[in-house]
Amino acid sequence: MPSCDAIVIGGGTNGLACAFRLQKSGRRVIVIESHSEVGGAATARSGKISLPLAHLVNKLDQRVEAKMNLSVHGLRWLNANMPTTVLSHTGNHLTLSGAAGSALSGDVSADEQAAWNELRGRLMRFASLLAPFKEMPPPRLAKNGNNNWLKLAQTGLKLRMMGRREMREFMRLLLINVYDVLEDELTHPLLKGVLAFDATLGSWLGPRSPNSLILLLDRLAGQVSGQQGTLALPAGGMTSVASAMAASARAAGVEIRTDASVSHVLVENDKAIGVTLAGGEEIRAPIIASAISPKTTFLSLVGHEFLDTGFTNRIRHQKSRGAAAKLHLRLKAEPNFKGADLKSRLVIAPSSEAVELAYNPVKYGEVPETPVMEMLIPSAFEDGEQTLSAIVQYAPYDPVIGKDKARKAMLANTLAQLERHAPGIGKLITGAELLMPYDIEDRYGLVGGNWHHGELSVEQMLFLRPVPGFARYATPIQNLWLASAGCHPGGGISGAAGWNAAEAIMGANP
Amino acid sequence: MNIALTHFEKPLQTTHFHARTSALCKTHRWGPWAGYATVLSFEDTAMEYTAIRNQASLYDLCPMVKYSIKGKDVSRYLNHLTVRNAAKLAVGSVHYTVWCDDDGKLIDDGTLFRLSENEYRLCCQERHLPWLLDSALGFDVTVEDVTEKIAALSLQGPTSAAVLAKAGFDVSSLKPFRMTPFPFRKGKLLITRTGFTGDLGYELWIAPELALPLWDHLFAAGELHGLRAVGSEALNMARLEAGFIITNLDFTPSQQAVREDRVRSPIEMGLDWLIDWDKGHFNGRRALLAERDGQTSKWAFIGLEIEGNVEAPGAIVYFDKKHEAGVITGSCWSPTLKKSIGLAQVARKHREGYNLWTEIYALRELHYVKLMVPVRAAERPFFNPARRRATPPGRF
Numbered sequence: 001m002p003s004c005d006a007i008v009i010g011g012g013t014n015g016l017a018c019a020f021r022l023q024k025s026g027r028r029v030i031v032i033e034s035h036s037e038v039g040g041a042a043t044a045r046s047g048k049i050s051l052p053l054a055h056l057v058n059k060l061d062q063r064v065e066a067k068m069n070l071s072v073h074g075l076r077w078l079n080a081n082m083p084t085t086v087l088s089h090t091g092n093h094l095t096l097s098g099a100a101g102s103a104l105s106g107d108v109s110a111d112e113q114a115a116w117n118e119l120r121g122r123l124m125r126f127a128s129l130l131a132p133f134k135e136m137p138p139p140r141l142a143k144n145g146n147n148n149w150l151k152l153a154q155t156g157l158k159l160r161m162m163g164r165r166e167m168r169e170f171m172r173l174l175l176i177n178v179y180d181v182l183e184d185e186l187t188h189p190l191l192k193g194v195l196a197f198d199a200t201l202g203s204w205l206g207p208r209s210p211n212s213l214i215l216l217l218d219r220l221a222g223q224v225s226g227q228q229g230t231l232a233l234p235a236g237g238m239t240s241v242a243s244a245m246a247a248s249a250r251a252a253g254v255e256i257r258t259d260a261s262v263s264h265v266l267v268e269n270d271k272a273i274g275v276t277l278a279g280g281e282e283i284r285a286p287i288i289a290s291a292i293s294p295k296t297t298f299l300s301l302v303g304h305e306f307l308d309t310g311f312t313n314r315i316r317h318q319k320s321r322g323a324a325a326k327l328h329l330r331l332k333a334e335p336n337f338k339g340a341d342l343k344s345r346l347v348i349a350p351s352s353e354a355v356e357l358a359y360n361p362v363k364y365g366e367v368p369e370t371p372v373m374e375m376l377i378p379s380a381f382e383d384g385e386q387t388l389s390a391i392v393q394y395a396p397y398d399p400v401i402g403k404d405k406a407r408k409a410m411l412a413n414t415l416a417q418l419e420r421h422a423p424g425i426g427k428l429i430t431g432a433e434l435l436m437p438y439d440i441e442d443r444y445g446l447v448g449g450n451w452h453h454g455e456l457s458v459e460q461m462l463f464l465r466p467v468p469g470f471a472r473y474a475t476p477i478q479n480l481w482l483a484s485a486g487c488h489p490g491g492g493i494s495g496a497a498g499w500n501a502a503e504a505i506m507g508a509n510p
Numbered sequence: 511m512n513i514a515l516t517h518f519e520k521p522l523q524t525t526h527f528h529a530r531t532s533a534l535c536k537t538h539r540w541g542p543w544a545g546y547a548t549v550l551s552f553e554d555t556a557m558e559y560t561a562i563r564n565q566a567s568l569y570d571l572c573p574m575v576k577y578s579i580k581g582k583d584v585s586r587y588l589n590h591l592t593v594r595n596a597a598k599l600a601v602g603s604v605h606y607t608v609w610c611d612d613d614g615k616l617i618d619d620g621t622l623f624r625l626s627e628n629e630y631r632l633c634c635q636e637r638h639l640p641w642l643l644d645s646a647l648g649f650d651v652t653v654e655d656v657t658e659k660i661a662a663l664s665l666q667g668p669t670s671a672a673v674l675a676k677a678g679f680d681v682s683s684l685k686p687f688r689m690t691p692f693p694f695r696k697g698k699l700l701i702t703r704t705g706f707t708g709d710l711g712y713e714l715w716i717a718p719e720l721a722l723p724l725w726d727h728l729f730a731a732g733e734l735h736g737l738r739a740v741g742s743e744a745l746n747m748a749r750l751e752a753g754f755i756i757t758n759l760d761f762t763p764s765q766q767a768v769r770e771d772r773v774r775s776p777i778e779m780g781l782d783w784l785i786d787w788d789k790g791h792f793n794g795r796r797a798l799l800a801e802r803d804g805q806t807s808k809w810a811f812i813g814l815e816i817e818g819n820v821e822a823p824g825a826i827v828y829f830d831k832k833h834e835a836g837v838i839t840g841s842c843w844s845p846t847l848k849k850s851i852g853l854a855q856v857a858r859k860h861r862e863g864y865n866l867w868t869e870i871y872a873l874r875e876l877h878y879v880k881l882m883v884p885v886r887a888a889e890r891p892f893f894n895p896a897r898r899r900a901t902p903p904g905r906f
Contacts, residue, residue: 307791308612308793
């Protein structure tokens with residue numbers, strides 16, 4: 001007798017979304033989480049300063065937010081439309097407010113404002129064309145692709161309705177690099193800097209890398225509470241997203257087992273029949289959904305013995321390089337970024353070239369002299385400890401000088417960059433911690449330190465995600481499913497991949 | 511010196527027997543095989559064929575790709591790699607096997623030798639080191655290409671056992687697909703009762719430094735038994751009579767096929783008898799299971815007897831003279847059977863051979879003579895003498 005109807009491995013946002021959806025379909029679901037708290041990247045797992053890996057929401061899946069009733073379970077937005085301040089070391093900051101920076105303030109000419117309005121409008125339109133893809137399984141190019149033709153036709157029609165000129169622009173821009181577009185359309189270095197930064201955040205691409213614009217479109221396609229292209233900060237910080245999702249899943253009846261790690265997936269007669277926990281306990285179920293990295297799932301939990309060599313090769317070769325470091329600072333007092341409004345996302349990306357120059361060293365396993373970063377000062381929004389949370393790019397995963405030296409160098413260069421923009425901040429620091437990609441891998445199980453359980457890049461998107469031939473959540477092993485960000489549509493605090501996976505599972509097991 | 515910078519200077523290597531084969535090759539008819547220059551015909555193909563069927567023949571087997579696979583998990587590894595059950599292969603035995611990609615399409619076929627509990631040798635036509643290494647993930651095995659490290663000869667023909675006996679190697683009790691070692695000079699000679707002729711025959715495996723002494727020793731012993739060096743053309747006739755297939759001639763290996771419909775499964779090549787469905791997972795199993803259960807095979811591989819005396823390599827096979835049904839992948843006039851024979855890939859619905867024809871373009875003094883001749887499906891092997899299996903082998 002199976003001990004439950006479905007097992008979800010990993011209690012990150014995708015695992016919780018998947019578990020909730022399956023539970024609601026009338027199944028008894030157990031989530032197995034190796035840490036003491038569920039929520040994955042939305043939880044704090046650093047040692048000295050308690051801040052989560054993710055610090056903002058920009059693409060919370062609308063089905064997850066609504067169906068899981070997250071507002072009822074304690075999710076409240078402190079600011080659902082946070083402005084961005086692009087810092088200048090001269091104090092001549094640029095502020096983007098409204099969704100995706102609908103309004104600019106700072107030293108911006110009328111021409112530049114008009115150029116930005118046009119570019120922003122176009123990017124938002126194109127992004128909205130891509131948005132529906134997130135909420136369905138990736139289309140298949142094969143015969144008998146079993147596609148959602150109605151939804152695809154609607155997207156095609158919307159594309160056609162834009163007119164010939166815009167359609168041509170869409171095709172031109174879809175696979176272009178963000179740097180060229182910014183050169184073509186804009187002049188303000190800070191505006192170009194922040195857009196180059198946003199396009200490449202969490203990726204292994206520089207602004208000049210081919211296909212980097214599509215990541216900006218992907219970012220702008222994200223929604224929070226129905227608002228496209230926004231940035232949102234939950235009350236109580238990101239951990240409250242995790243706790244709201246966990247509360248909702250529990251309320252639906254999902255059993256969540258924490259501090260329990262799966263050591264392998266049981267395979268019998270070519271079917272997954274359950275899991276074995278680290279302690280030796282076996283749990284059986286007719287459905288196993290793995291909401292952890294596809295690499296870890298197949299290479300560690302299943303094992304090559306049960307897989308074909310070509311498939312194992314594809315999983316091994318799935319690119320999963322992370323280049324984002326996470327900085328946590330504890331401060332004595334509020335820092336002063338030359339008068340910048342701290343109630344915003346603060347970005348240091350002086351120009352698109354600066355972003356590219358920060359990317360170059362990481363290709364060779366080196367630490368950049370002048371990293372680029374986005375910062376959040378949680379205490380500016382609500383009472384609490386005075387801290388600073390920053391995502392700093394680019395940090396090498398496999399540094400030539402060794403991990404400890406690289407972490408030290410990266411921290412020093414980051415603090416120097418902060419000091420240039422907030423003179424005196426160094427004296428306010430009472431605690432500092434930098435998580436390099438390898439630290440993130442250790443603490444969050446993100447292979448390579450990549451946020452998406454596999455790079456989100458054109459060659460690993462849609463029907464190519466996580467690997468060609470297995471993009472629809474099913475795996476070569478019957479009854480074993482993938483439900484993590486490694487699948488379409490990728491990561492972020494979203495739950496979309498987990499929700500899509502649950503729908504695929506339900507479709508196959510009515 | 512980096513070989514990548516100089517390999518073009520010598521596009522074909524020579525084998526360990528080159529000093530002897532080049533001296534005997536009166537026609538200078540050489541052909542490339544796996545990067546080596548090999549003899550197509552030493553003197554007269556018909557006479558060489560006759561040696562295979564009526565005397566004894568020696569064929570230089572060095573270019574055959576050889577892998578040494580060892581380790582604690584070697585049986586499990588080979589069971590995952592190949593379709594047949596390698597764990598059931600007894601130490602000292604050999605079996606024929608094939609291996610597939612994820613889609614259940616053939617990568618290559620070969621012979622697997624179990625040298626000891628934890629060591630096998632895999633011999634095949636094409637090179638596969640990356641695939642073999644990739645497949646080794648999670649298995650405690652080492653895979654090494656030992657093609658260069660082993661000199662190999664194929665001694666085939668009705669008098670081959672007698673030649674070996676005369677040479678001091680008593681193989682009278684050696685059964686087909688078994689192996690036995692003999693001391694030779696200061697080394698070890700491994701003799702296996704295997705071959706590619708469908709006749710009584712042996713394959714001889716030895717260290718390269720003893721290659722030429724072995725060759726000379728065999729020729730001295732074989733003088734009165736009609737031992738003759740043979741080239742690939744004669745061997746090809748013998749293997750067609752035996753119904754054996756060659757990778758890249760009778761099917762296109764999946765890792766080389768450019769066109770996606772050119773690949774073939776073991777079921778389509780008539781090799782499903784090799785598959786052990788119950789041994790656990792192996793590469794391509796899920797796809798092959800779906801093909802078997804869904805009966806989705808598109809092709810069949812059959813033996814053909816072709817009317818008349820014209821051979822038909824590469825000829826198109828037609829159903830009812832009109833509808834294209836397949837292609838003849840190998841064909842020859844069989845001197846032993848006195849028939850024109852062929853191997854063919856045909857659309858699966860034609861595998862019984864009903865109303866099949868082949869169109870032969872025979873070039874006769876610069877004019878094509880177009881023939882449309884009937885063919886009929888024939889059992890393979892076409893030629894299957896009792897001496898092939900007789901133990902002890904008949905005396906000469």
